[in-house]
Amino acid sequence: MSGTLSEAGLAVERHWRELAGRRRLYTIGGAAFIILAMAGSLWFANESNAGKFWDRLPYFFDFVDQMVPRDGWEIFRALFDLPSPYDDGSLKYNHPEGRVYLTQSLYLPEYFYKMLETVNIALVSTLVGFALGFVLCFLAASNLVTRRWLRFFVRRFMEILRAFPEIVIAGFFLAILSIGPVPAIIAVSIHTVGALGKLFFEVVENADMKPDEGLRAVGASWIERVWYAIVPQVMPNFLSYALLRLEINVRASTIIGAVGGGGIGEELRLSISRTHEAKTLAIVLLLLVTIIAVDQFSAWLRRKLVGDQAFAFGRGV
Template identity: 45%
Template sequence: MAYVDHDPRAHYLALVQRKRLYGGIMFAVFVLLLVSGFVLADDRNAGGFWNGLPNILGFPSDVIADTLPRLDLLPGHLAKYFPALVETVNIAAASTLIGTALAMLLSLLSTRGLARWPRLAPLFRRVMDLMRAIPEIVIALVLIFVLGGGPVPAMIAIAFHTGGALGKLFSEVNENADLKPVEGLASVGATWGQRMWLGIIPQVAPNYFSYALLRFEINIRASAILGFVGAGGIGYELKNAMSWGQGKFDEAAAIFILLFATIVVFDQLSSYVRNRLVSQEHH
């Protein structure tokens, strides 16, 4: 009977080489798809990308050229568009609150071991998938067609998408919760809502709050973008300022400054709060 000497090191090196080969093939396929997709998109756009590439700095230079001679008007522009910025932040805040409440309910209904109706848990998961899959701008365009322009369609669209996105994150947090408090509450006759509110929510609230803050940052940007399709806020004012062209770019610069400052402030604030929450959890 022949004796076969299996060298563990050689076997390991063979596995590593095979893994690298598969990884290289996947990377090559990804690059090929990326290049082909770009070429197709450029052709559908009448080849405008390469022709327009030399003009990439044209708009920023026009904005700077319009703004520098009128720096004395900048404080007035900032004050003029500040109410629109407040409207944008209000849209983001309201949609985050509504979306967070919806995400909490959907996540609890779709988490194994916590679901009110276990057989319907997959259905609630698919609902959250659908809510995440539809972009906010598509929902906003439909609602603007039905309800007209303004902040309400933007708020509903962002809240709908936020509910699906946060619901996925919340359900993952719920799966790590300790079920002993829930079992204790069930033993004394507590309802499903009472078990969730008293047994689960106190455990997961810091993570919920952290994710909601992160989503609030995203929703500020989303509400500004939706303004371009007529959903109100500072995005709508920016669209108008850019549409007026040269001579009004100093107003666009003021809006850019307001947006940038707002995003930086809320980013730093939410990062500070999230870090405090994490440090409290560790203690």
């Protein structure tokens, strides 16, 4: 009996040794593949598409040095459109023709107005994306729609909407509608519909179907079952995802602004190209404060809407 056990033990030990050897072999092979892939990528980048990267790299710190303002108050002056002793006519600080008045008496500094425009683009796009994603997600859920062709069509449609980055979509609409915030709103909204629609229908598919079965038993219509059985369960998660998407859309709206989509991104691009160090740092500071404020506010609101236990989004309903 002991001999049989010892033979079985030896067989198990040999099996584990074989598995350990395979793991070591796979690890060495995977590491070698990654090293070779990285080396090949760096070689290809250096030989083919690096451009003047390596030639211009020594000048990187020169650019950083140029971004240092001439005095500590220059950023403050740029942020609030105050007169600058260094203004040679190119800074356009405190010029009356460039001022923005919300009312006849309420003046808003230019960068604050542009930042408000960027946030407005993100907010409108999030609302549009939430509304359309809300409608489409129920048609894509397998536990609510039995027609496979309909689910297939809706899911592929949402994949197409989110397949292209916002800046690519904005490029098409900027060519058609000219520069301004409207192409940016359209581009961010399109991508938001596809992104939120996918997140929403995954939440719907994890919903408890017992309320739906009860409503179906008493003869409720499909819309009534969705509205009274599913929506109350999934709405907190929907709002949580929408707030998360708002944070993303603020950043996306800034990037689109740099290519002509309006908002603070356009001013940032112009200030960098004209080497206006104080204006550039003022915009970066305003962007940082705004994004932190949006992140903190949306996180606080998500906790209030969803609750601390469901604050981790991946847990489902």
